[in-house]
Amino acid sequence: MGELAADKHVKYIISVEKKKDSFESVVMEHLRLNGAYWGLTTLDILGKLDAVDEEDVISWILKCQDESGGFAGNIGHDPHVLYTLSAVQVLALFDKLDILDADKVSNYVAGLQNGDGSFSGDIWGEVDTRFSYIAICCLSILQRLDKINVDKAVEYIVSCKNLDGGFGCTPGGESHSGQIFCCVGALAIAGALHHVDKDLLGWWLCERQVKSGGLNGRPEKLPDVCYSWWVLSSLIMIDRVHWINKDKLVKFILDCQDMENGGISDRPDDAVDVFHTYFGVAGLSLLEYPGLKPIDPAYALPVDVVNRIFFSKK
């Protein structure tokens, strides 16, 4: 089996962060805050978070905050929960959550809950279970879950449960691994995993593993490294991860590396990007690959960061 080219990936991530004029940076400009989360969490898992200038990053993040309390993907862009979660997660990595006005950020997120318990992504109203996960995860990190109606939020997520045990983006929406991660993660954080039929969903999820050892997002689709996170973390949260072959998945992820220039791609021999680099490394962490910091499957942050949030002396 190949090995994880950790140093190469660290160099790749730092280069992406620095080259603001590169093609990748330009197409990602509107979601640069997400990119920061993917890159920095990967660095932390690899034990190299100190390779970046913490103050630089944090001051830029704060400039992305809008007067509504929410965060935008980059300076001057519009706020959205997607970037708000990333901002909170990155600050958690640096143990700097206290620089936030937690109530202000929480009020922005809580204000996006609708009457049926669902969440919109921003003031323009799109509803998706992804936003339910984001809201619950973000508010939990800020320890402000009491600002929303958790029971109703859970009710809405359960209404998106399908007959195959999976979850969709809205009620009746087809099961998809990404949505499943969001719903299972939200239910996990809310202490409501008893709503999941673990055996039924577990079988649907474990059948995402195809011959090459990689995981796909739904039946008869191609495998992709990002599902190494979404399917894997879902399986871990419901204690069914032993139903896939972990060794074969490790090999698939390692085969997706660019061993020369660093970075990981969606499948072997494709072009790399920060998104897939994060999901590959995070997946390897979940698979207990040696030398990596363990990552929490629900919060998508290193376990020591999560423990620091919940077990510090108050």
Next chain:
Amino acid sequence: MNRSEEDELKYTEDMICNNFSNYSAWHNRSLLLSNLLKRKVEGFVSKEKVLPDEYEFVHQAIFTDPDDQSGWFYHLWLLDQTVRVDSPQLVSSWPTPGSDLILLGDRCLDGCASSPFTRFYLDSRTFPLVLYFNQSVEGVNSSTITVDSELNTNKDLVWKPLSSCNSKAAQVWVTQLNLPDGNTHSSKVFPVEVSLGHSQGIISSSGFHYSNPFCFAFRVSLQLVETQPVEGLGKEIISWRDESFHNYNAHSQDSSPISSLYQLSIKNDNELTDFEWRAATIAKEIDHFRELLSLINCKIGKLTLARLLMAHDAMTCPPANKFSHSEEVLELYNDLMRLDPMHVQYYKDQHSLVLLQQVTSSWESLLSRCFHYSNSPSNRGSPMCLQLKNLSLSRLGSFDKLLWVQMLDLSHNELRSIEGLEALQLLSCLNLSNNILGSFTALEPIRQLKSLRALNISYNEIGAHSIDTTKYLCSSPLSHSVGSEWNHGQTVIDDDIKSYWEAYFILKGLNLTQFDIVGNAIVNEKFKSFLIKVLPGLKWLDGEQLH
């Protein structure tokens, strides 16, 4: 524009006929049909009329290309629609209907003439009444369940759901009944009558009411004999070595209490209606899949056949013929482990469940695994131990048949989970050594076992894994289901609790007198002193007597 649901259904049919490898179309079809059936729209009033065509339809997909997953989950849904009984039913209880129980208090006696299956040892002033339903239900309380006896006032009874986190629903519910007064004449018998279904309120998560009025009774007497202290639970160290156990020799008078377990297939009337078409449909499917397998040796064929045979057996009455296909199903899962090695652990788990169903399917089979526990062979006053060790079990099940168990040996298996074990409310001695339990959170079910005194988890993998797969399935501060004591700072979070929070949450509140944990990566001197703090009543740790 509002298309009618029938139009949409036709559309999915067209899409599938065009290309059956269209998961979206199968998903939408299942959703539409399920709504039409639920609302009993004209033309969709009975499943009996609708399902056969659907089976034929999905066969075309599966039999053309068995490796294409698009139809697999639709077929599984059809199977579920065929066998599912919507309304909640009582499957099992402890005490069992018609049983005559002798409850022994703290000072237990020697040379008791009664059967060890009717003697139960308790070191508290109460004993549990356990109800086991076929699915998770809410609304079990003193208004929906009436317990009539001299021992308690019904309205004072508090029913608890055996679920983790703060779920108000559970498949298993328990309440505590008072032991008869110790001053009463020791041979006085107290009858207890339990009735349910007389008033609405017990409801499943899909909204179906328990509606089958049912009544059962049992009798309880107390024996408190003041002899010298013998092997009461917690009085002496329990040894799990083979020398401590002696085969149980069955006597004919023992047959009644355990065999009543097998008469506890309560006559659920709902099960009998629609039985004809359900059984016929399953039988037809079995034939179809046998035919498929004769042509193509495929994974979905074997897996579906295994599921169909189990469904068939579960529906069969009388109980004597239950699980007649177990051997064939076990063989199918063995085949699948070879045919699809990527998912070997999935098949292993199913294999374990079927094996346990087989073991618990007859009282002869259960009895062959029952052993007297005794440090001295002449003492016949000790509890019965059910030995399920060395069975390569990776998963547990059949708890409805095991509610009576007080002493359980599950050592030398491959268990990474004990999900469901919380149903065994009588457990006082539990051996889980030499398994592959990976964290304290995997022991969550034990938090509900208030009678547990001796626990052996030696030689497992606690502390050996960086990733915890049961972290969010237990009540903990990370999953926002913990009571106010943590969140409002009433728990002092010292360094020990920070390092060992999982052990703290699982073990605090337990009344263990004996604990074995050697052979787990987490164990060192620091951890052992932490354990002694968390378990103040502990008398023996890893075989050593504490002071």
